[in-house]
Amino acid sequence: MNVLDCIVIGGGPSGLSASLILGRARRKIMLFDDDTNRNTMTQESHGFITRDGIKPQEFKELGLKELEKYPSVSFAHATVTEIIKDKGNEKFFVKASNGQEYVTEKIILATGIQEVFSIQGIREFYGKSLFSCPYCDGWEQRDKPLVVIAEKEKHALHLTKVIYNWSEDLVVLTNGITLSPEGAAELQRRNIKIISDPIKNLIGEDGYLQKIEFETGETLLRSGGFVAPIYYRTNQFAEKLGCELDEDGKVKTDGVGRTSEKNIYIAGETERNRPSSLMISAAKGNKAAVSVNTDLTMERF
The missing domain is CATH 3.50.50.60 (FAD/NAD(P)-binding domain)
Known part of the structure; x- marks a missing residue:
């Protein structure tokens, strides 16, 4: 051989x-x-x-x-x-x-x-309207109403701060995790909304996100965003x-x-x-x- x-x-x-x-x-x-x-x-x-x-x-x-x-x-x-x-x-x-x-x-x-995603449905949108790398896809998402989905505080803070360079219209979703008062204050100083309610469903068509539904029954309109797998x-x-x-x-x-x-x-x-x-x-x-x-x-x- x-x-x-x-x-x-x-x-x-x-x-x-x-x-x-x-x-x-x-x-x-x-x-x-x-x-x-x-x-x-x-x-x-x-x-x-x-x-x-x-x-x-x-x-x-x-x-x-x-x-x-x-x-x-x-x-x-x-x-x-x-x-x-x-x-x-x-x-x-x-x-x-x-x-x-x-x-x-x-x-x-x-x-x-x-990647592994803990939230069901993310992969349906991954690569089209939900992304993990701002340097790869931030330019295309500039100035859009975006969501940041991260279930650890360090990921939520880091990812949000980086994405803010491309869009200031951000909502952070922690899927049931509560940020520390210090961490929440950092984001709130930039008028970034934080929703800690558990996510029930992601809704959209052909891989393009339209809204997020929470276990509370509330919904949030967003056209895309970034996730921390x-x-x-x-x-x-x-x-x-x-x-x-x-x-x-x-x-x-x-x-x-x-x-x-x-x-x-x-x-x-x-x-x-x-x-x-x-x-x-x-x-x-x-x-x-x-x-x-x-x-x-x-x-x-």
Whole structure:
């Protein structure tokens, strides 16, 4: 069985970027992706210079097309199901949903994260009229009557303060949680209304929010807004492979993708267990790939 230089797991911006750098470095790699990217419901991606407003699927297709120029890069539309490391992490045996098995010297984990919403119905509007990132979607929501849905005070305060830059017509919903007097006062100084009543239903058509209904029977008219989801890694590869995590669940690295485990690298949202922009994720993939290539070079020279 041929041994790959590196397997990159995840074809989002970090995985695509890493694959491009390694392909240009003439490394024999395999990129895996199974189309479960977090931004699949996003209508447009913003903030990536020269690609502002691009659809995420188009972004991915352009990236995959560019990789075709490099003969040492292979792509598998499949899910990695198992990674087995040998003694000393010198090689990794990788099994995939396509029934194939691979051997590689190094691995880049770039599988991203996913959201969890505690309020039923949010996903129906997510990506069209409800969003999580003001820097990605704040411009399109400027000056509109917006809602901020957050069930932790620190999230409610931070998100509201940031969004206020784009729209001052804000109502904060905490879904049954009462803000501290100090926290409430911060928002009220800006004439921002706070509703702590539990949310019963979100009402709208074709993904576009119109109003929110509360358990009290009251309703609130809003055209869109921002939410604070809970995020989680889509798999436990980092943990199972022994990568060290900090108290917040972030994978510890040297700052350029190397984890605490030899020959295991990480990039993008997978590392932080928090959302990130296309630009930052791509940069993280670039850094991780340079680390991989540097280590291969020094080990073999």
